[in-house]
Amino acid sequence: MRILFFAQTKDAAETSELEIKISGSASFDEIWEKLVAVKPKLTEFRKATRLARNGEYADAKTKFTDADEVALIPPVSGG
């Protein structure tokens, strides 16, 4: 699974992209657990950061598979 980081989460992860392996499908929370395990600095962003699956916002019910592109979307500030 390809994970993309943006803005503050990119700084915390110290990379813009990460590849993690999951088997079968994973929940929203399971993805976070995996991420925080590899990049502990992401913990503080967990509350305010949304996840996107293949370019669309995910929610607590979303199932993720290994083929998905997942992006961490911290609070946005465009415009």
Add this chain to the structure above:
Amino acid sequence: MKIEIQITNQPIRSRSLTENYPAGAIAEFSGIVRDLENGEKISALEYEAYSPMAENEMRRILESLNEKFPCLAAQVIHRVGIIPVGETAIYICVVAKHRGEAFSMLAEFMNRLKQDVPIWKRRAIVKTESAQPIVSVAVKTSGHGNALSLDDAVAEISSCCQPLPGVHAPLAESLGRILRENITTTEDLPAADKSTRDGYAVLKNDSSEILSVVDAIHAADWKPRQLKIGEAVRIATGGSLPCKNVCVIMQENVERNGDIIKIVRHESNLNIRKRGEEIRAGETILNSGAKLDAGKLALLATVGYAQPLVSPKLKIIHFTTGDEIISPEQKPKPGQIRDSNSILIHALLKNFPCELVQQHLPENFEMAKQVISAFSLQPPAFDLVLVSGGASVGDKDFTRPLLEWLDFEIVFNRIAIRPGAPLIFGTNGNRAAFGLPGNPLSHFVCFHLFVAAALKKLVGDEPRKFLRGNLAAKLDDAPNSRETLWPVRCEIQNGKWELTPLRWSSSGDATCLAETNALIRIPANRGSIESGAEVEFFRTHY
């Protein structure tokens, strides 16, 4: 409502809503970078976007608001990268019948954008007294700054190059181009019920053993007639059936005597293709974005699209430089080398529909400018400019001033990969330019990684993706602070990609290149990789 969305790292200048709408109101909004951010004087803001999602979200918001405030058209341009104070970060234009909807759409869109669209203000660039002109900040790395990673360089190229407008081209000139329209047929295929065999058409409910042949239908014929019991029509493969409720008996299953046939073997197949069985009228058979290959061109011909809307043929100019370069048929004197980059670029570009002009330039800058002027080789006559540095020419001395003289703004000039440095990338509007290092292997790597990314974006093709495969032998390499693209030979073994690293030393580049059909990607500081390990790679043969 017509929606146009663009995320760009170029200054927002053009306002391109030029169509005529039955509009009573056009509302425009420009969001400008102010000189104060959190109470501090700044000279620029840097924005970042998750572009594909940001575009989708903006579209989704506009579409949902359109239900509440119906409008005719909306255009949104959001700039990213470093935006100097006083310049536009976002531009919106809404066209509506009445001002009420236009104002509401605009205001509500901005509110929703600030909640949901993945674009971020990354940092403020604080004003300093000795400030260089702000445009110089846009150069990602000059001098010994931190060089761009492969991914960042590709992302930069991708955001600077936008797909060029499509053109209608004859099928014979469309091979390899990207389709820019959805292809929907207005005809059924086949257009009528047809026979799939050479044989005899008879009524399905006819149980006669002996029938009389009353007509013959060839593939091109259209001869409707109502068959009666006891009647058969000779029909060729592809021939249109004479009427409804018939089947075709293969000629091998009958004995013919004059105009009489006798059925000697019964068969269960109807041997017909129904009208519209393959394609129904109104069906979309090819989508915009498809790369046209022989089969797709044949399909377009079948359904009558003789001039599909496709990506334009790119106009490319390739300059070689260096006074020590001689042509392949010459014998080098001491200090001279034969030009292998011209044929390398020529051959690599064969995979992209383009018109290529190649020109050698003298090493003297003034003389080079004269050559370019004399042959009218300046942009805008070209979509892409490539400059190959000669081995002895420091490209700081030549390529960069040359590109700047041609009005290109240098976007980056250092990348953290090997081989490949120094690579220069510049833009001039939607035109791109690359200064490629002179060494042939660097050329090859930079072409596949970066030039191909620009070419693909300009024509609207999918970006290249890395594949995964396994090393067939240990790769011996000392850890390097730069990401490495290592030449390999790839082949499929037992359903898996196996990658054999090639011997690569700077002196053996040309021999190594002749064997290479893929490049593997070794992360920075990785060093040797064991045989069998999984690595990322991409193929360099299309």
